[in-house]
């Protein structure tokens with residue numbers, strides 16, 4: 001222990017305020033140690049040690065400032081100062097940028113573990129309290145997936161080793177099946193396809209459940225989940241809508257939405273709870289996870305809007321599940337929603353920074369690599385100007401836009417002002433005003449869209465508030481009142 005402390009003392013420059021430590025890596029009988037440091041509340045693990053523990057290799061390209069971790073056939077790309085990493089071409093958000101110090105990389109432990117797990121064909125457990133990283137042989141109880149066509153639809157079957165409870169949730173185009181107590185090896189399922197209906201499968205392992213997500217290539221009618229035995233399986237029967245049922249009709253080409261006229265009546269509201277599943281969002285000092293707070297507030301907003309009786313609410317997620325960012329605005333566009341409201345909590349390294357901000361959409365780009373580039377730039381900028389809110393920047397820069405200005409920028413700005421006014425009045429935390437940002441939303445949102453950074457989860461006082469039901473309720477009510485004010489304005493303007 002002493003030795004490692006000394007080593008770090010030598011290796012780390014004075015400005016690098018971190019506490020040195022180590023984490024025990026366990027795999028079967030094998031024990032090795034991984035150097036770790038803590039910066040603030042966050043524990044980081046040394047990438048090179050992780051690589052040797054997990055049987056992989058690292059390389060570093062000084063020109064692009066990028067490190068690569070290879071384990072078996074999987075490749076993880078890590079960029080200096082960016083919380084976004086790319087695993088086998090899929091982008092994941094670690095919530096915190098890696099520490100880069102004199103050619104060495106340190107990854108945030110809690111949020112990296114689920115990503116690393118996808119690379120090592122087993123289950124990876126990280127315990128911050130015990131200082132243990134444990135790789136277990138996958139003893140999967142989720143064995144296989146079958147998809148078969150039936151007369152009036154399609155049957156998905158998930159074969160399990162034992163009888164298990166499950167929950168199915170459609171968040172078009174993703175059909176998510178959560179299996180409680182489920183254990184799986186994601187790489188056994190990731191990327192599988194079952195044409196014509198299932199374009200892609202993705203698998204996620206959570207603490208107490210596993211999730212299989214099926215990306216459907218066309219809308220479906222009703223679905224029904226049942227449990228069957230001999231062998232044990234979870235069945236989900238999908239009813240094909242009549243014309244879509246013919247597998248030989250190709251999916252319609254993506255349509256140029258005609259919209260941009262603003263709806264005369266504001267009725268359908270998409271409420272987007274930020275982050276979810278493997279994407280934790282920011283994490284507070286008391287370990288409050290942004291994804292949980294976002295969901296709590298979003299569900300309260302849904303309830304309030306529904307109680308009003310004049311709104312139809314569409315949630316991008318209602319449980320702790322991962323919804324790719326790109327799908328969130330697609331959900332809104334497909335539903336022909338009138339407004340899109342995304343709920344988040346802010347974060348800043350300076351813990352005293354506090355308050356509420358509402359953002360509206362600005363300019364757009366359209367490919368993921370550019371999105372990533374912008375996110376990286378944002379992170380680098382953050383390193384230089386610490387006053388910036390990195391959480392907001394990550395959220396904003398990652399939701400993709402088109403090249404064009406959002407046609408509803410004016411309305412979005414109006415809506416953000418009205419929401420911000422209500423929140424500033426009722427929350428009694430600093431009013432940081434409205435702002436615009438280069439939001440990235442893969443599919444342009446064809447409706448006024450705002451993102452509310454409700455309060456700072458990184459500020460101890462506001463973290464405490466965010467955990468309180470009454471405060472969450474106040475936020476939800478403030479957003480609702482802002483929506484009402486906007487609705488009134490729009491509907492007065494249209495004859």
Ligand SMILES: [Zn+2]
Nearest residue numbers: 274281344395
């Ligand atoms: Zn967020």
